Amino acid sequence: MADEGADQQKGLCGDCRHFVGDPQALERVLPGLRALSSAFGSVRADSGWCALLDRFAVARDECADFAGK
Amino acid sequence: MINAMVAVIALVLGVLGVWAWWGSMVELLRGLVPVLAILLGALATAAGLSRLPLGGAEGEVSGASSRRRRVSSLFLKEDWWAIWLGVGLVLFALLTFSGDPGLMRSLAINPGGLKWSDIDQLGLHFVENIHLYAVQFSVWAIFFGVTCRVMGIRFDHFLASFSVLYLVSMAIFAVSGWESASSYNLEPPLVALLLGLLLANTVRIPTWMDAALRVEYYVKFGIVLLGATFPISLVLSAGPVAIGQATFISLVSCSTIYFVGTRVFDLDRRLAAVLSVGGSVCGVSASMAIAAAVGAKKEHLYTSVTLVVGWALVMIVALPFISQALGLHPGVAGAWIGTSEFADAAGFAAASAYGKMAGNEEVAIKAFTLMKVIGRDLWIGIWALVWALVATTFWEKRPPGTKMDRREIWRRFPKFVIGFFVASIIVSMAVAQYDEVTFQEVVKPELLAPLGALRGWAFIFCFLSIGLTTRFRELKAVNMRSFSAFSIGVVINVITGFILSVYLFGEYWASL
Numbered sequence: 001m002a003d004e005g006a007d008q009q010k011g012l013c014g015d016c017r018h019f020v021g022d023p024q025a026l027e028r029v030l031p032g033l034r035a036l037s038s039a040f041g042s043v044r045a046d047s048g049w050c051a052l053l054d055r056f057a058v059a060r061d062e063c064a065d066f067a068g069k
Numbered sequence: 070m071i072n073a074m075v076a077v078i079a080l081v082l083g084v085l086g087v088w089a090w091w092g093s094m095v096e097l098l099r100g101l102v103p104v105l106a107i108l109l110g111a112l113a114t115a116a117g118l119s120r121l122p123l124g125g126a127e128g129e130v131s132g133a134s135s136r137r138r139r140v141s142s143l144f145l146k147e148d149w150w151a152i153w154l155g156v157g158l159v160l161f162a163l164l165t166f167s168g169d170p171g172l173m174r175s176l177a178i179n180p181g182g183l184k185w186s187d188i189d190q191l192g193l194h195f196v197e198n199i200h201l202y203a204v205q206f207s208v209w210a211i212f213f214g215v216t217c218r219v220m221g222i223r224f225d226h227f228l229a230s231f232s233v234l235y236l237v238s239m240a241i242f243a244v245s246g247w248e249s250a251s252s253y254n255l256e257p258p259l260v261a262l263l264l265g266l267l268l269a270n271t272v273r274i275p276t277w278m279d280a281a282l283r284v285e286y287y288v289k290f291g292i293v294l295l296g297a298t299f300p301i302s303l304v305l306s307a308g309p310v311a312i313g314q315a316t317f318i319s320l321v322s323c324s325t326i327y328f329v330g331t332r333v334f335d336l337d338r339r340l341a342a343v344l345s346v347g348g349s350v351c352g353v354s355a356s357m358a359i360a361a362a363v364g365a366k367k368e369h370l371y372t373s374v375t376l377v378v379g380w381a382l383v384m385i386v387a388l389p390f391i392s393q394a395l396g397l398h399p400g401v402a403g404a405w406i407g408t409s410e411f412a413d414a415a416g417f418a419a420a421s422a423y424g425k426m427a428g429n430e431e432v433a434i435k436a437f438t439l440m441k442v443i444g445r446d447l448w449i450g451i452w453a454l455v456w457a458l459v460a461t462t463f464w465e466k467r468p469p470g471t472k473m474d475r476r477e478i479w480r481r482f483p484k485f486v487i488g489f490f491v492a493s494i495i496v497s498m499a500v501a502q503y504d505e506v507t508f509q510e511v512v513k514p515e516l517l518a519p520l521g522a523l524r525g526w527a528f529i530f531c532f533l534s535i536g537l538t539t540r541f542r543e544l545k546a547v548n549m550r551s552f553s554a555f556s557i558g559v560v561i562n563v564i565t566g567f568i569l570s571v572y573l574f575g576e577y578w579a580s581l
Contacts, residue, residue, distance in 0.1 A: 024221055029367065031543035032374045035535060036381055036412035037353035038285035040220055042148040043449050044354075045480040047361040054367055056360035058473070 011066030013050065014059025018067060021048030021059055147286040150216040152488035155293025159492045162297070162520055163499050170515040175201050176208065177522035180239065181257065183246035191243055206235050209526070213286065222280050230281035237264070238529045251425070257525075258422040258532045262385060265536015274537060282538045285354075287531035288414040289485035294524040295438060296492030298431070298517050303581070304493055307439050310577060311404075315444025318408050318565050322558040323349035323452075330554035338464065340369040342456055344551065347373040348558035351446050351483075352381065352411035358449050358481045362457035362473055363464075368545075375544040376555045381415035382539065384563075389423035398579040399424050399433035401570055406433075407440025408566025409559075416441050418532045431521075436578050438489075440570075447486055450478035 013019045020026055023039035029049055033039060046059035053065065143149045165172045178201045185191045195202070210231055218224040241264070244250060245257045268274070323345045330341035342363045347356035356373035359365075388409060392402035403420045410416035416437055424433030457473035500512050570578060 022221070030371055030374060032371075032378060032538075032540070032545075033353060033357075034279070034282065034284060035374075035378050035538040036284060036414055037357065037374075037377075038147060038283065039357075040145075040147040040283075041285055041289075041354060042142075042146050042484045043351070043358040043481045045358075045477075047357065049367055055364045056357075056366075056370065057364070058361045061361075 010062045010064055011068065012059065013048065013057050013061040013063055013066075014046065015069060016050075016063065016066050017069045018050050018052035018065070019048050019057070019059065020051055021046065144219050145221075146484065147216075147220065147283065148289055148484035150220070151286065151289035151293050151485045152491070154212050154216065155290050155296075155488050156491050156495070158294065158523065159297045159495060159520065162516060163495070166512075166516045173519035174515070176205060177519035177526075178202060178205060179242055179522050179525060180246045181242040181525065183243075184248045185246055186248045191246070202239070205526075206232075209235065209530075213281070213283070217280070217283065217286070223277075226277040226280035230278045233278065234281050234530055234533060238526065238533055241529060241533070242525075254426065256389075256422045256425045257529055258418040258425075259386070259389070261529050261532035262382075262418055262536045265533045266382075266539055267536075269537045269540045270542075274540075278537070282534040284414050284531050284534045284538060287527045287534065288417060289488075291417070291524045291527035291531065292413070292438065292442060292485060293488035293492055294520055294527065295434065296489035297496045297520045298524075299435060299438070299489070299493045301490075301493045301497040303435070304439070304443065304490070307577075307581065308443050310574060311407075311439040311444040312447075314404070314569050314574060315408060315440055316448070318562060318569065319349045319445060319448075321565060322561045325561055326554055326558035329557055330551075334550035334554050336550060336554060337369070339363045339365045340372060340551065341554065342459075343369045343373050344376065344555050345558070346452050346456070347377050348380075348411060348555050349562070350411070350452055351413070351449055352377040352415075354412070354483075355449055355452060358453045359456040362453050362477075363460045371545045372547050372551050375547050376552065377411055378539055378544060380555070380559050381410060381412050384410055385415050385419045385422070388419045389426060392423045393426050397423075397427075397571065398575075399427040399429040400436040400578040400581040401575050402427070403433035403436030403438075404440045404574070404578040405566050405570040407437040407444065408570060409563045410441070411562075413441060413446065414531050414535055417528060418535065421528060421532075432581050436581055442486060442489065446483050449483060450481040453477050453481050 014021055020029055023044075026039040026044075026048060027033050038044075047056055048059060049055075050057050050063075052067075053063075057063075162173050178198055180191065180194060183191065183194055185194070210228060214224055214227045214231060217227050238261070241257050241260050244255055244260065247255070250256075326345040326348050327338075327341045330336040330344060331338050336344075343356045343360055343365050346359050347353060349355075351358075353370075353374050356365075356370055356377070360370050384406075388402075388406050392405070397405070402423050406416055406419045406423070410419055417434065420433045420437035421430055424430030427433065454473065454475060454477045457477065461473070496516075500508060500516070503512055
């Protein structure tokens with residue numbers, strides 16, 4: 001996780017170019033996910049995968065590594 | 070010269086024909102109107118839907134700047150669509166039940182109940198009912214195709230893919246309608262699964278076929294329809310027992326996988342957490358629900374996918390045959406499968422298969438639903454919140470800005486369960502006015518049986534999709550430590566579930 005220097009811009013993960021939140025894109029990132037689950041389901045809510053930090057997060061998260069789309 | 074003569078003769082004959090057969094011509098034109106309207110509508114739908122600016126990335130982003138153009142999750146999550154379509158179909162069935170009950174029977178046509186002994190009988194059935202199958206296919210294609218388009222899936226791909234799915238499903242039902250099918254264990258769930266697996270792992274399935282292979286969507290829609298044949302009194306009376314049994318087993322297996330994983334096999338605690346809910350609550354869906362709460366890596370979720378899919382497949386095939394060998398009552402077996410299987414779709418396949426083997430599919434599915442859907446699925450949001458609290462309280466400090474609070478329980482609530490309850494309440498109230506004789510002789514065959522048959526179609530789409538999407542080459546190889554930790558949880562689920570379902574609550578589940 002990047003540090004939180006005051007000069008760094010923060011933004012929501014859902015608006016970040018590194019965040020994979022689109023269900024079809026997420027199913028491509030995790031082949032096999034569709035076999036017994038789905039990225040279109042309610043239980044995923046707004047979770048997605050950060051391609052930069054390789055970790056799952058929610059679209060409402062904030063991050064110092066934010067990069068606008 | 071000859072051309073001119075032919076033209077004159079044709080014109081004269083044409084004018085005379087219009088004068089002589091005016092009535093027939095008007096009939097022909099009138100008959101062509103709906104055909105042309107359908108063709109035009111289908112073309113316009115295909116063309117228009119492909120350009121709908123809905124679903125996909127635009128709809129999913131939820132940041133502040135994107136909120137204005139965010140499409141409501143009511144139209145972007147398959148759970149909600151399962152409710153709209155399922156409850157809508159139940160209401161339609163209730164409306165037509167009082168007016169034209171034959172309509173639902175026609176819509177729910179299925180070759181599975183034919184009991185044919187001669188292939189000509191089967192052929193005759195299709196010849197006589199081809200128009201009903203055409204209507205049924207159109208209804209399914211519009212139901213699922215349009216809603217998937219709204220969620221961001223290409224309509225043309227969906228239509229092509231669903232056509233194949235529907236035809237293969239029809240063939241599977243046709244085989245199961247053979248009078249000797251049960252002696253060869255040709256139960257539709259198992260045939261669909263094994264055929265799908267065979268195709269997916271021997272033939273390269275084209276990418277466009279993926280569009281209609283929506284395992285979870287079909288099973289959620291089927292569960293909502295299941296609610297219509299599930300008396301609400303049974304849900305309320307049996308629910309607490311199911312919740313008690315399922316919660317006990319979930320807590321034991323979840324904590325075992327986590328502690329064995331971290332203490333014995335030295336797994337990353339995020340991986341252990343993701344595996345623990347995957348193996349105790351609701352498979353990959355539960356793993357995905359807590360992945361953000363614990364900050365899991367892609368590899369962690371991928372490991373869960375492989376282990377859940379692998380074990381789920383083993384149990385889909387093994388549990389029905391073990392139940393058969395032990396001569397378990399379908400209700401008892403359904404409850405046991407509900408505590409052993411992690412994924413809804415896989416569990417329904419196993420419960421449905423054994424129910425058909427034992428001659429009482431309805432009871433097996435009811436017991437499974439109570440145990441799995443009511444007893445385990447409902448609580449996914451709470452598990453996500455608990456793991457978020459564990460991560461923030463006992464693990465390293467979570468990154469600032471992470472937003473997990475009690476609203477997570479609702480955000481991750483499997484909303485399709487609401488549809489199950491709504492359908493159950495609506496139908497229970499609507500049929501309460503009938504006496505027992507009318508219920509058995511009219512309500513069951515004219516209302517509940519067609520809804521059950523439509524649910525059967527949805528489930529067969531689901532089981533076939535499981536097979537077609539399970540491609541072993543796509544799964545990630547997992548290490549022995551992860552496999553061992555997860556497998557210990559599986560063994561606990563199976564053994565504890567068996568003891569509780571067969572010995573402690575056996576009489577209860579057998580009396581459903």
